[in-house]
Amino acid sequence: MKNTIAARIADFLKEFPPFSLINEMQLQMIAREVRVIYFEKGKAVFRKGDEGHDQFYIVNKGAVDLQKVKDNGETETIDKCDEGDIFGLRPLFAKENYLINAETEEESILYAIPIAIFKPVAEANIKVGNFLLESFASNTRNPYSTEHKGKLISESSEEFQPDSMFELQPVPVVKKIITTVPETTIRTAAKLMSRKRVGSILIVENDLPTGIVTDVDFRKTVATGSLSIDTPVSEIMSSPVICYSKHLTIAQAQLTMMKHNINHICITKDGTPNTKIKGIVSEHDIMVFQGNNPSVLMKAIKRAGSTKKLKKIRNRITYLLRGYIDHNIPLTHISKIMFELNDATIKRTIERCIEKLDTPPPVKFAWLSLGSQGRKEQLLLTDQDNALIFEDIPEEKLEETREYFLKLAKKVTKRLKTIGYEFCPADMMARNLNYCLSYTEWKSKFSDWITAPGSDEILLCSIFFDYDITYGDIRLSNGLADHIFEEVKNNKKFLSILAASALRNPTPLGFFRQFLVEQDGNNKDFFDIKKRAITPLTDAGRVLSLSHNVKNISNTAERFEKLAQLETQNRELYLACSYSSKALLKFRTRHGLKNKDSGRFINLKDLTKEEKIKLKRCFKSIKDVQDLIKIRFEISPYL
Known part of the structure; x- marks a missing residue:
């Protein structure tokens, strides 16, 4: 027997x-x-x-x-x-x-x-x-130490030649910068620039960048006679200043300059206007590449005269992504470049739709990208999540104005679907009456979600709290962000409920460390890497950042890196979470490119033993940060 x-x-x-x-x-x-x-x-x-x-x-x-x-x-x-x-x-x-x-x-x-x-x-x-x-x-290696962390997907840049990937090198930064205050006259600023032989001057308040003036601004205003040379520079400065951290790459700088129609970028300590200035980058400091690279794709997007052409360009972007993944380019670089190209595609689509409407927008507005695009984490073509804010207007013109923007949103979302961005299954899009609102209506909606949070409201917060402006007036999106942070500040009840929601997807491993797979449906026995692994880290990073009132950072990895600075006692955990979020996203992207889908559902049979083990090691970060959240926000099992 x-x-x-x-x-x-x-x-x-x-x-x-x-x-x-x-x-x-x-x-x-x-x-x-x-x-x-x-x-x-x-x-x-x-x-x-x-x-x-x-x-x-x-x-x-x-x-x-x-x-x-x-x-x-x-x-x-x-x-x-x-x-x-x-x-x-x-x-x-x-x-x-x-x-x-x-x-x-x-x-x-x-x-x-x-x-x-x-x-x-x-x-x-x-x-x-x-x-x-x-x-x-070899039985002495520590896969969780800072030096020998077991890498799911290499974050090393040593596997590619710098000459072939020059655009991914750090951009040259000029550290000797010229600054002045908003009250300075145009005459004084011009003399200072001439004496220092520079083409730009930063306008600062309390040592923080508030604006920038360039030679171009002088030509447009003073040279044309529009303004007197005794006018304060605050009248002609460009504001807010586009800021990045010192890790900005050449490709990203080129894309940013073309996207915003600027030729200077301010480098600050953390990449936001809220920290000390470290230097400045100008267009003249950058080598413009020829050939099939991000800069060329960005130019093609800006020139595209049809949705069909934008779709072809988006396919080329996917090929670029595949090349980056195959060359093991660091995920940080990949996500930033893909964000700029995706953002420019959406922006060009909006521009074309406005051109096709009979009249221009009746008031200022802002188009917001939500979810993964809002967090700068959308690498593959996934469904679109967006919203629209328009300027407050008299009550009698409200519905007429809303109709205009709903019409615009329907055109935009339809064309984005043609390009490859599927409709959101839950219809969380600007074409939905509920998400095409005036500035005051949006403030009221967020206040309602935060002050009386139910399960639906918390779900909406988890989507709408991660947004980035793609087109329009940045003052509307910034004003809304300030309102959200003010409402959340010191609101322990809301943060506790949001924290409890961040625990709704526990560690992706079941009894005896087996992967938790789907039990039924079309993806039965597949592992949902988005729901089981990526979303728990995203949710944890969001609630912890909100509790610290961290502004201007929505990317999950960057949120954890910021938290590592704020909580030195938990530095190792937060850096592990940052690493895991990037590794899991890159893993999903690899499988999505391989299977020509979103990469969300993974067939475990396709994974090697090494991949399974290293995935499990990433999952440890999820368990550890969720344990921290349970204690910090005093989450009971019955909440």
């Missing part, structure tokens, strides 16, 4: 080296002698100084920490063993006591492999012996 337990053990072992390197007969022989051992969480498999066991181990279910014991008795995790990992090899090579601890991180099932049975097989099989020697020698 067949030993079914041994057969199941053999089926498991043959999936992992070194057991995958031996023949079926030897595998069955070993499987019959394997002991199956159950350990509760936090139990020692062996301790430093223990006499070597007559067996080594492979993880069947669960996880085991390998710990170094310091001189003061404290322990430090130096490796983590997941499904299929082997450990406890010392008795195979030397009759010595263990030098480290092995402790279960959670409930675990281990297979104990008798050394007496396995050693003759290893000695007779060179490949098996070499694998065990390498595993034994």
Whole structure:
């Protein structure tokens, strides 16, 4: 009669080296002698100084920490063993006591492999012996340390040649900048610029950038006689100033300048106008590339005269994305460039639709991109989420004005669908009467969501709190953002409910660290990487940032990096969350490009053992940050 337990053990072992390197007969022989051992969480498999066991181990279910014991008795995790990992090899090579601890991180099932049975097989099989020697020698790596973090997808730029990817190098920054205050006259500012031989001057208040004046501004105003040279520079300055951090790349700078029709960018400490100026970048400092690169695509978008052409350009953007992914370009660079190209595509679509309407917009308005595009995380073509704010007007003209913008929004969203951005399944788009509102109506709506939050309101907040202006008057979007932060400030009840909502998708692993997959529907048995992994980190970053009143940062990775600065005691956790958010997004993008879809649903059968293990390591960040949120916001299991 067949030993079914041994057969199941053999089926498991043959999936992992070194057991995958031996023949079926030897595998069955070993499987019959394997002991199956159950350990509760936090139990020692062996301790430093223990006499070597007559067996080594492979993880069947669960996880085991390998710990170094310091001189003061404290322990430090130096490796983590997941499904299929082997450990406890010392008795195979030397009759010595263990030098480290092995402790279960959670409930675990281990297979104990008798050394007496396995050693003759290893000695007779060179490949098996070499694998065990390498595993034994390398069993001190710490995948969670800052230096040796186990990377799901490389964030190193060493895999591509700088010459072939020059546009991704940091942009040259001029650190010797010329500044003045808003009250300075045009005459004085011009003399200062001439004396310093510069083409621009930054206008500052309290050492923060509030505007910029260039030679072009002088030609447009003073040279034409529109203004006197004794007029304050505040009358001609461009404001607000477009700001970035020092990590701005050449490609991103080119795209930004073309998008905003500017030739200077201000570099500040954190990339916003709220911190100290570090330098300035001008168009003359940048080499303009020729060929099929982001700059050329941006120019093509701005010149596109039809939706059909924009669709073709968007397909070329996908090819560019594929090249970046294949070259392992850092995700930070990829997301910023893709955001600018997506943003420009939407902006050009809006411009063309306005041109096709009989009359220009009756009042100033702002088109907001929501969700992943609002967070600068939309790499693949996914569904569109957007909203529209228009300037306050007299009550008698409100509905007439709304009709104009609804008509515009329907045209825009229809063309975006043609380009490849599908309609939002929940109709959270500017063409919806509920999301095409005046400035005051939007303020009132957000106030209602925040002061009386139900499940629907919290869901809407999670979408509408992450937005970026794509087209129109930035004062409307900034004013709305200020209103939101004022409403949320010190509102512990709302933050607690939002925090509870951030826990609605728990860690993506179930019992014995198995992936939680879809139970029914078209994606049955597939892993939903968006709902199970990316969204929990996004939600956590949002609520923690709101609690610190962090403005002007909506990107998930950047939110966690900012939190690492604000909470030094949790720096390691937040940096791990930042890394995990980028790694998971890049992983989704790889699979989306491979399968020509959104990359949301992953067939686990397509993943290698290494991919599964490294995904699980990213999931640890989700569990840790959710545990922090539970404690900080005092979330009860019944809330």
